[in-house]
Amino acid sequence: MAEKNNSHEELAGAKFFWVTVLNVVITIAEFVGGALSGSLSLISDAFHNAGDSVSVVFSYAASRISLRKQNARNTFGYKRAEIIAAFLNSIALALICVFLIIEAVKRISNPQPINGNLMLIIAVIGLAANLLSAFLLNSGSKSSLNIKATYLHILSDALSSIAIIFGGILIDLYNWTLADPIVTVIVAVYIFYESIPIIRQTFRILMQGAPNLDYDQIKHDLLQIDGVFSVHHVHAWMIDENNLIFSAHVNMHDMKLSEAQPIYSEISKVLKDKYHMCHVTIQAETTRGEHEDIIYDRGNDIP
Structure with a gap:
């Protein structure tokens, strides 16, 4: 149980505050940068980061609720609060990925002019902030599905930023604007793939599924x-x-x-x-x- 308590501490106090602040700053920067540069991948990542900000707050609230003692109303306690949070966060992440893929496909058939240099600068800033957030959540993600789901949100944003940087370089050097929607599809598919195991595991728990036992x-x-x-x-x-x-x-x-x-x-x-x-x-x-x-x-x- 000590390990479990440590996982809650990872989202407490200053760490929780800074992860939230970093995500809000990234979201604003990417919305503005995406609008100015015309980059769908930046705008899509901004939506993703906005969801992450909600996810972090949601996860923290769930982790605090889960610490409540057993009582006559909930004789098994409130630990399921974190499972519910992980399930909803992962579902939201998967739905966002579907939306991004649809929008990227539209862009592939109808390419838009993009400022690759500005796209690259914003993506680098986003990568730095996301890596810092992922570092803050890393240890807690090993013992809690709730924190793991939130950590996955943050880590996927870091991967998105890397892909966007790569796309920005291609656009800046070769004016290959198709790189933007292609990068969006690749990142969205990867994030969707990573979300499915958490959805399946949390759904199984909520359905009173049995653990894997002989x-x-x-x-x-x-x-x-x-x-x-x-x-x-x-x-x-x-x-x-x-x-x-x-x-x-x-x-x-x-x-x-x-x-x-x-x-x-x-x-x-x-x-x-x-x-x-x-x-x-x-x-x-x-x-x-x-x-x-x-x-x-x-x-x-x-x-």
Whole structure:
């Protein structure tokens, strides 16, 4: 959990402030520079940066909400706030990419005059600011999908700036104005491709999807515990990318509750130490369901 807390600190205070300021400055510079130079790639990147500014604020708010304690209203806490933020940010990024590709295709069929020198200058400024923002968010992106989604926004802008610089050089030296929409398409396709895994993972979490676990091995491990002779009706799901929940029905010999408690403790220890479950719920039974499959399936999602 210490690593998770550190990820929140990455967006706190001065770092959060400067990432936001840098994105606002880049956005204004690229809108003005794009309008003056006629560069679609600069204007598209300005829209992208404007989205990033919202993304950073959104991510920070979600990270603060996720720190709230569990209560009667949310018994699992508020960690899903970050997953929702990551999901929405990634969806927005993908939609922006689609819009940029459409606009770039229009430009390819109808080229516009572009001031390559001004385009190049603005892109260099944008690259420097984006690299600094990416550096500020880098460490937190390793432990949080929320921060990773925001980091991807910033990093993609840095890559956009590199591509725009390359396009500006081609336009300035050879007056090849098609470089601008072509660069836009290449960058947009790359960003879209990078967004899809985050969308898929966050959607899976929000849909109560199960983590990637070897359920047969889990059953095998639990059956090695003295007193357990069957495991069935297993459910596993993710609160966020770092917290896994597990519940199961376990068949045990008829015994006193005080005798069953050590077996409960051993089951929890195996699941937490080997499979990194943060919360384990076990329902003890004698013979009920002992011949059922480990994953419950009676035509209903939840019996």
